[in-house]
Amino acid sequence: MTAEEWLGRLTTELHRRGVAPDAVVAEAAHHLRESGQAPERVFGPPAAYAAAVAESLLGPGVEPPGWVRPAAAGEEPGVEPPGAVRLEARGITKRYAHRTVLDGVDLTVRAGEVVAVVGANGCGKSTLLRICAGLTSPDAGEVHVRGRLGYCPQEGGTVERLTPDEHFVLIGAGRGTDRATARRQGRTAAAVLDWPGVDRSPVAGKLSGGTRQKLNLIMSGLGDPDVLLLDEPYQGFDKGSYLDFWQQVWRWRTERKAVVVVTHLLSELNRVDNVLELGR
């Protein structure tokens, strides 16, 4: 890792831990120039060094902001409560052969709210999301979406032989966004998910599973949708990207979007405002 790359990683890690990076990075850069040594030899891995800096500045045991959900309405004064209903699913029933997967499921998500859909494997989480996105027909029930939809499938959803930039342009054209704006929006979203150099990335088929899933997630947020349906979008993410993902979800919540996250990880439930448990 070059000194420049190491300093870039340090900046990201400090951000994740709620530490303003400028002074720390400038000091580290100065030290590296003076010593002429490799950064990992002097400071160790960027994540470990950032953790040590954060502990010395914030104190031991203080959870960095990337780990905890921002306060919801009622938990702290001044936090805006969820707004108008953006997604309303009523009486959703779906059968495959003789098995009923969803039986009269209701789901309501408001602007500025994050809802998790949880349940065991095969309980119909992804099916419910596909029904909400209008990609699968239910046997009974209806869905009303107020605003624009963004959908991130669990897998697929990209074209093997197109680059990320070309994906951004393609989605952008559907949303009525010009090429330059679509590229800029995509690259900005990629930077938020700790994906530098997205403009130089190869075609989607050559990306790692986690990076490809980042592309999937970025595409779902392009064009400023009002309702985001995310089907286990963090598969293959490393720990840092996983934290960045939740930061992004909360940013969407602050922007008054309605967000539905399908997950099977019960440890994530403290990160959301409401939970819909299927298969009970």
Add this chain to the structure above:
Amino acid sequence: MRTLAVAEATLREIARRRSVLVLLLVIPLAFYLARRGTEWWQGLRFMVMGVGWAMSTAALFAGNGARAIEPRLRISGYAARHLWLGQLLALWTVGAAVSVPYWVLVRVDLPQVRSGAMALILALTVLIAAPFGLGISALLPRELEGMLVLLTVLAMQTVLAPEARAGQALPFWFAREIGVYAVESDAGADHLTKGLTHAAVAAVILLAAVAVLSGLRLRRRRHLRLSAA
């Protein structure tokens, strides 16, 4: 703008399938050279079938390659017609690029052939092969099965006698009729008329099939009601 965006993406996707591009260019040539000797008119027929098969296969791959992203493109503001029209535009562009060298080859190598009729055969082959391949990809999403169907149809088109009803029901029968007009100096215009009529009917049926299949697969489900925020 949306149709053009899909066309551009499809063109890029096809352009990056290097082996497919090479086959697109080489297969018709191999067919042509195989029968170029004393039965040069057969070489022409085989070359046209080669163009038809290569373009149908490219369309099959393009259709299958786009399948994963099409539902999210529908959600992102595209209508089904933007998607299939964009793909067809891209495939027709590729087909034109593949056909022109063959038209030049025939003009130089076989000057006795009516070059206008030859241009017509190649243009109609490309026009029909693209929706034919896309239609097969809509019905059979697995590439191997689709390839086998394409191979069967093209092989039958080649071996069936032109007067056989089954041969006339296949999409590239027109090539043989217009081919007669192209290679036989005393052939009447009725061959041309029959060929053009067949091609028009085949094109209308295949385009309608692609539109209907795509529209059905990517239709907005009745249970979903969208309104402004």
